[in-house]
Amino acid sequence: MTQSLLEIDKLSVTFQLPTGAVTAVKEVSLSIAEGETLALVGESGSGKSVTSTATLRLLPELAQTQGAIRFDGEDLLAVTPRRMRRIRGNDISMIFQEPMTSLNPLHRVGRQIGEVLTKHKGLHGSAKRRRVLDLLQQVGIPEPERRIDSYPYELSGGQRQRVMIAMALACEPRLLIADEPTTALDVTVQAQILDLLKSLQAKYGMAILFITHDLSIVRHFADKVCVMRYGEVVESGPTHEVFDAPRHDYTRMLLDAIPRGRKIPAPADSPVLLSARDVKVRFALKKRLFGKSDYFDAVRGIDLSVRRGETLGIVGESGSGKSTLGRALLRLLKSEGDIRLGETDLSALDKSGMRPLRSRLQVVFQDPFGSLSPRMTVGDIVSEGLKVHHPELNRRQREAEVIAALEEVALDPGMRNRYPHEFSGGQRQRIAIARALILKPELLLLDEPTSALDRSVQVRVIDLLRNLQQKYGLTYLFISHDLSVVRALSDDVLVMKEGQVIEQGPTEQLFSAPRETYTQALIKAAFLDDDAA
Amino acid sequence: MTSDSKPYSGEQRDGAPLPAGGPKPPPGPDPTPDPRAADAPVGESLAKDAWRRLTQNRAAMASLGLLIAIVVVCIAGPWFLPWGLAEVDWNAFGTGPTLENAHYLGTDANGRDLLTRVLYGGRVSLSVALVASFVSLVIGVLYGAISGYVGGRVDSLMMRFVDIMYSLPFMFLVILLMVVFGRNIFLIYAAIGAVEWLDMARIVRGQTLALKRREFIEAAHALGVRDSKIVTRHLIPNAIGPVIVYVTLTVPKVILLESFLSFLGLGVQEPLTSWGVLISEGVDMMESAPWMLLVPSFFLAATLFCLNFLGDGLRDALDPKTR
Numbered sequence: 001m002t003q004s005l006l007e008i009d010k011l012s013v014t015f016q017l018p019t020g021a022v023t024a025v026k027e028v029s030l031s032i033a034e035g036e037t038l039a040l041v042g043e044s045g046s047g048k049s050v051t052s053t054a055t056l057r058l059l060p061e062l063a064q065t066q067g068a069i070r071f072d073g074e075d076l077l078a079v080t081p082r083r084m085r086r087i088r089g090n091d092i093s094m095i096f097q098e099p100m101t102s103l104n105p106l107h108r109v110g111r112q113i114g115e116v117l118t119k120h121k122g123l124h125g126s127a128k129r130r131r132v133l134d135l136l137q138q139v140g141i142p143e144p145e146r147r148i149d150s151y152p153y154e155l156s157g158g159q160r161q162r163v164m165i166a167m168a169l170a171c172e173p174r175l176l177i178a179d180e181p182t183t184a185l186d187v188t189v190q191a192q193i194l195d196l197l198k199s200l201q202a203k204y205g206m207a208i209l210f211i212t213h214d215l216s217i218v219r220h221f222a223d224k225v226c227v228m229r230y231g232e233v234v235e236s237g238p239t240h241e242v243f244d245a246p247r248h249d250y251t252r253m254l255l256d257a258i259p260r261g262r263k264i265p266a267p268a269d270s271p272v273l274l275s276a277r278d279v280k281v282r283f284a285l286k287k288r289l290f291g292k293s294d295y296f297d298a299v300r301g302i303d304l305s306v307r308r309g310e311t312l313g314i315v316g317e318s319g320s321g322k323s324t325l326g327r328a329l330l331r332l333l334k335s336e337g338d339i340r341l342g343e344t345d346l347s348a349l350d351k352s353g354m355r356p357l358r359s360r361l362q363v364v365f366q367d368p369f370g371s372l373s374p375r376m377t378v379g380d381i382v383s384e385g386l387k388v389h390h391p392e393l394n395r396r397q398r399e400a401e402v403i404a405a406l407e408e409v410a411l412d413p414g415m416r417n418r419y420p421h422e423f424s425g426g427q428r429q430r431i432a433i434a435r436a437l438i439l440k441p442e443l444l445l446l447d448e449p450t451s452a453l454d455r456s457v458q459v460r461v462i463d464l465l466r467n468l469q470q471k472y473g474l475t476y477l478f479i480s481h482d483l484s485v486v487r488a489l490s491d492d493v494l495v496m497k498e499g500q501v502i503e504q505g506p507t508e509q510l511f512s513a514p515r516e517t518y519t520q521a522l523i524k525a526a527f528l529d530d531d532a533a
Numbered sequence: 534m535t536s537d538s539k540p541y542s543g544e545q546r547d548g549a550p551l552p553a554g555g556p557k558p559p560p561g562p563d564p565t566p567d568p569r570a571a572d573a574p575v576g577e578s579l580a581k582d583a584w585r586r587l588t589q590n591r592a593a594m595a596s597l598g599l600l601i602a603i604v605v606v607c608i609a610g611p612w613f614l615p616w617g618l619a620e621v622d623w624n625a626f627g628t629g630p631t632l633e634n635a636h637y638l639g640t641d642a643n644g645r646d647l648l649t650r651v652l653y654g655g656r657v658s659l660s661v662a663l664v665a666s667f668v669s670l671v672i673g674v675l676y677g678a679i680s681g682y683v684g685g686r687v688d689s690l691m692m693r694f695v696d697i698m699y700s701l702p703f704m705f706l707v708i709l710l711m712v713v714f715g716r717n718i719f720l721i722y723a724a725i726g727a728v729e730w731l732d733m734a735r736i737v738r739g740q741t742l743a744l745k746r747r748e749f750i751e752a753a754h755a756l757g758v759r760d761s762k763i764v765t766r767h768l769i770p771n772a773i774g775p776v777i778v779y780v781t782l783t784v785p786k787v788i789l790l791e792s793f794l795s796f797l798g799l800g801v802q803e804p805l806t807s808w809g810v811l812i813s814e815g816v817d818m819m820e821s822a823p824w825m826l827l828v829p830s831f832f833l834a835a836t837l838f839c840l841n842f843l844g845d846g847l848r849d850a851l852d853p854k855t856r
Contacts, residue, residue: 327751332751355759356757358755358756361755363751363755365748365751366748370747371747371748371752372749372752373767373770373771376766384766385756385757388758389757435752445755
């Protein structure tokens with residue numbers, strides 16, 4: 001084995017909270033050699049970020065650390081704060097998950113990168129500027145001479161992450177810690193960023209500690225992998241060994257947690273449930289009292305039709321207008337064009353005309369934390385639709401319906417008097433599904449229902465959705481950027497970009513032989529090829 | 534389908550048995566094999582959680598206790614004192630605190646018992662605070678929530694009205710009311726309430742603007758819930774945290790405003806008094822009878838301290854960012 005650059009030896013981190021001590025990391029040991037990539041993998045709450053933050057000693061003061069973190073033989077937990085500041089940014093640097101918030105919005109890009117150079121390399125003036133331009137060039141920012149004077153808000157998410165990488169690389173660190181650097185980005189951008197990191201690693205020979213929950217990235221990117229759960233390392237080893245022959249049950253479970261199977265097609269003679277012609281949505285960006293207002297066209301004329309019992313997958317990157325389309329179809333947003341549910345023309349109805357039809361069209365949102373009112377009990381949340389659509393029911397009957405709905409989504413009905421904050425993400429998403437199901441809808445709009453969940457939870461929610469569809473003959477509009485989920489659930493897929501349909505067709509055909517280059521790029525970037533089951 | 538056939542586990546939040554009754558089986562294993570379900574927080578509502586944090590805050594709890602004590606003493610105290618509000622003791626003009634003649638905190642220049650007057654004054658000050666805060670709470674919350682929720686032109690109009698109200702000089706408004714309606718304690722309630730709700734409306738509107746983009750509001754739309762229900766059932770309960778905190782900050786503000794009005798002679802009328810009036814009288818006698826300033830000032834300062842600490846404590850307890 002080569003000399004290890006970073007060696008974490010039995011690191012434990014305990015947070016002293018008013019409610020008691022919580023041990024986030026328990027005796028974690030790992031090592032990274034020069035030029036190597038180690039992936040730290042785990043689901044949310046597994047302690048992977050705490051481990052990496054502890055390496056840079058950036059933990060809050062109420063955290064107590066034990067063990068040793070040796071960087072090039074020096075115990076980072078023992079050095080002085082002054083020495084630590086020399087190491088940060090110079091020898092070890094870090095990229096964070098959120099490119100939107102990790103840059104200071106008030107400073108120009110060039111100044112933020114230059115700050116590191118002044119601090120650690122003592123560069124000033126034109127030498128500094130030359131180096132910043134060079135860095136921007138290296139991380140693939142177009143027109144660096146212009147971009148050096150941009151503010152962060154003028155850059156896209158991918159470009160901001162490139163700027164973050166440029167900052168991290170400014171002093172040619174020997175270790176780069178990347179904490180979910182691509183999670184907030186679209187798949188195609190993710191692929192570009194990963195390629196960039198790989199090529200820079202080859203150039204500078206730095207080691208990378210890569211933190212992620214996404215196993216498909218790990219397989220393509222890391223030399224070694226370390227699987228964490230509840231603050232402990234359950235398995236570690238070379239990537240191909242762990243992936244080919246996982247020893248621990250948890251690793252196996254994570255690897256298996258890929259949505260498999262295909263949708264059983266709906267009967268060929270089932271009638272069209274929802275059809276839309278030439279749907280357009282435009283938002284007013286700036287309303288002027290006089291003169292012309294500025295508009296943004298989010299959806300530019302989309303036709304679609306879904307038959308009863310079918311699932312239409314709508315895929316696209318962020319900003320493609322897929323969520324807007326979904327909301328417009330359910331008349332949650334104003335739109336132009338013709339929308340029909342069965343024989344009823346929805347686009348002709350006003351708010352109160354829509355109300356009786358709402359029970360037939362339900363929706364489950366992406367964010368399981370935002371979609372449930374924190375001040376209502378689960379029972380109240382689930383029964384709210386009944387109060388609107390079945391006011392004839394008394395309390396007892398409503399309660400019975402709530403219990404049935406919660407059992408349907410495999411939740412303990414005894415928990416209906418609790419509040420949403422007591423539930424995990426997966427459970428909350430089940431509550432949201434129960435809220436929609438209790439009205440016995442025909443069409444369910446699923447707006448990224450699994451995106452905020454851990455993989456293993458995701459798979460269970462997908463199974464649930466599949467079973468419910470079978471049982472009740474539900475029709476789904478499934479919006480997602482996650483192609484593996486869409487492939488497992490949909491009959492037809494609609495690929496959107498900039499408010500328009502790029503490609504549309506049966507799932508199998510679209511995935512095996514995409515016609516458009518954009519679709520091809522999406523599928524390639526999603527690393528789907530190796531999990532075809 | 535009857536609910537009786539369903540297996541129950543657990544209890545309702547208040548510990549009462551479920552309406553359907555039936556024997557309760559022990560809570561079974563979690564039905565979802567969610568790995569995080571095991572360490573998910575168990576058992577309490579947000580309000581209870583907030584109360585638990587508040588009780589852990591010593592300063593806030595001590596303030597709450599002292600505040601309750603002051604309120605109880607102001608309400609009940611005068612019954613146990615031998616002196617009336619306007620009763621003059623011809624043997625004691627401007628005497629200092631003493632135990633001899635039952636004027637425990639002394640008398641004022643007219644021979645009236647100071648403790649009695651401070652307690653009566655407390656009733657006025659505290660009731661003004663309570664009523665004006667309540668008025669500002671009700672108007673402000675409804676106004677702000679509607680303005681923020683409806684949005685667009687209605688929002689603009691409603692907020693411009695608030696701006697206009699802001700720009701009216703408060704003193705001018707009060708003097709105008711006095712001239713038209715004569716001096717009356719209810720006018721003070723009205724005048725202070727009419728000014729204080731403006732801040733509340735702005736705060737609630739801001740909250741509402743943030744909340745109405747949340748997905749649970751959208752989900753309520755998708756369920757077909759009426760707008761009025763969305764405001765009362767979803768928006769207001771979720772905006773209530775900052776509102777409660779703001780109310781505890783409004784109460785001291787109102788007491789000070791009333792004191793200010795009374796200090797200027799626009800407040801309550803003799804023989805009725807308030808802390809503000811007593812302090813202003815005390816200022817006149819500062820050199821010869823310092824207790825006349827110190828006693829009411831102490832009560833006022835203690836109340837304001839308590840409310841501020843309590844407000845701080847509530848903010849910490851209700852702020853979801855600290856959880």
